[in-house]
Amino acid sequence: MNRIDGREFNELRPIKITRNFNKFAEGSVLIEMG
Known part of the structure; x- marks a missing residue:
C-alpha cells in the first residue's frame, strides 16, 4: 500500500522545532509534525 x-x-512525517516560541x-x- 502506497501513501x-x-x-x-517506517518513515516519520517532517518535524519542525521552533525555539523561544513564546517570549x-x-x-x-x-513542535510541528506533519
Whole structure:
C-alpha cells in the first residue's frame, strides 16, 4: 500500500522545532509534525 505523500511505512512525517516560541515562557518550544 502506497501513501499519498510517498513516505515508507517506517518513515516519520517532517518535524519542525521552533525555539523561544513564546517570549514570556522561558524555554518554550513549538513542535510541528506533519
